[in-house]
Amino acid sequence: xxxxxxxxxxxxxxxxxxxxxxxxxxxxxxxxxxxxxxxxxxxxxxxxxxxxxxxxxxxxxxxxxxxxxxxxxxxxxxxxxxxxxxxxxxxxxxxxxxxxxxxxxxxxxxxxxxxxxxxxxxxxxx
Amino acid sequence: xxxxxxxxxxxxxxxxxxxxxxxxxxxxxxxxxxxxxxxxxxxxxxxxxxxxxxxxxxxxxxxxxxxxxxxxxxxxxxxxxxxxxxxxxxxxxxxxxxxxxxxxxxxxxxxxxxxxxxxxxxxxxx
Numbered sequence: 001x002x003x004x005x006x007x008x009x010x011x012x013x014x015x016x017x018x019x020x021x022x023x024x025x026x027x028x029x030x031x032x033x034x035x036x037x038x039x040x041x042x043x044x045x046x047x048x049x050x051x052x053x054x055x056x057x058x059x060x061x062x063x064x065x066x067x068x069x070x071x072x073x074x075x076x077x078x079x080x081x082x083x084x085x086x087x088x089x090x091x092x093x094x095x096x097x098x099x100x101x102x103x104x105x106x107x108x109x110x111x112x113x114x115x116x117x118x119x120x121x122x123x124x125x126x
Numbered sequence: 127x128x129x130x131x132x133x134x135x136x137x138x139x140x141x142x143x144x145x146x147x148x149x150x151x152x153x154x155x156x157x158x159x160x161x162x163x164x165x166x167x168x169x170x171x172x173x174x175x176x177x178x179x180x181x182x183x184x185x186x187x188x189x190x191x192x193x194x195x196x197x198x199x200x201x202x203x204x205x206x207x208x209x210x211x212x213x214x215x216x217x218x219x220x221x222x223x224x225x226x227x228x229x230x231x232x233x234x235x236x237x238x239x240x241x242x243x244x245x246x247x248x249x250x251x252x
Contacts, residue, residue: 009189011151011228021232023149023194025137025182029242056151058184058192063135066184066192068149074235093240100241102137106147106232109200114219115226116155 012054012070014111019053020071021108025064026093026101035097038089045085051076077105138180138196140237145179146197147234151190152219152227161223164215171211177202203231 028035046052051072059065071077080086093101154161172178177198185191197203206212219227 009153010226011153011190014228014230021147021149021230023147025184025194027135027137056190056192058151058186058190060184061187064137064182064184066182066194068151068192068194068230070230094242098240098242100136100239102140102239103237104140104147104194104196104234105236106234108230108232110231111229113226113228114224116220116224 010115011113012056012068014113015053015070015108017108017111018073019108020074020077021106022069022071022077023104023106024067024069024101025103026067027064027099028097029099031096033096034092038092042086042089045083046080049076049080049083052080074105074107136241137239138182138194140239141179141196141234143234143237144199145234146200146203147232148195148197148203149230149232150193150195150227151229152193153190153225154223155225157222159222160218164218168212168215171209172206175202175206175209178206200231200233 043055046055046069049071053070053072055067055069057065057067069077069080071080169181172181172195175197179196179198181193181195183191183193195203195206197206
């Protein structure tokens with residue numbers, strides 16, 4: 001989902017509540033024609049939604065995929081849900097790409113993040 | 127996270143709101159001693175929490191891990207958060223296993239699921 005393997009991997013930061021979260025958990029079918037193009041297009045498109053805060057994704061090979069989208073409020077999420085291109089992709093998902101999925105839309109009440117302190121590098125190592 | 131590779135993979139079902147969800151997104155360090163034992167123990171332990179509904183997990187190799195736990199209400203989640211063994215594991219996570227993580231605790235307002243209809247098998251195929 002990133003395309004820049006040299007960039008350090010990190011989760012979307014924890015924002016000050018309240019904000020909205022959409023948890024989309026999927027099992028894919030064998031039929032994945034056009035999936036990756038559509039997925040990449042959706043990833044671009046969602047960034048244009050006013051109030052979109054960020055998205056995390058994890059995919060177990062041959063297993064579950066989980067995508068978590070963060071939005072400023074329910075209105076921002078509604079804009080994304082009802083976007084015409086996104087609606088077409090949703091139909092493609094049911095028609096072809098997903099064996100099963102769940103979507104949970106929720107209002108965040110509490111959040112926090114942890115980031116390990118950087119290890120100092122020896123000047124001679126660089 | 128399953129140990130039964132023959133079982134069909136499927137997300138935790140969508141429950142009737144309201145219920146609580148905890149989204150835990152992690153990047154792991156190189157130091158993973160005792161991680162898998164602790165992880166397996168936590169997976170067993172959370173099942174004993176009254177009001178625990180289920181858990182989904184996805185792990186991109188070398189990338190993000192996302193674990194989503196579903197609970198009947200905020201009280202059930204508080205019981206899990208304050209469980210003594212879980213607290214010890216949280217300390218281990220900060221000391222050793224995680225480079226970074228975020229936790230988002232939220233109240234689900236809306237959910238739905240999709241499951242593809244089963245394909246009929248030919249009687250001669252079985």
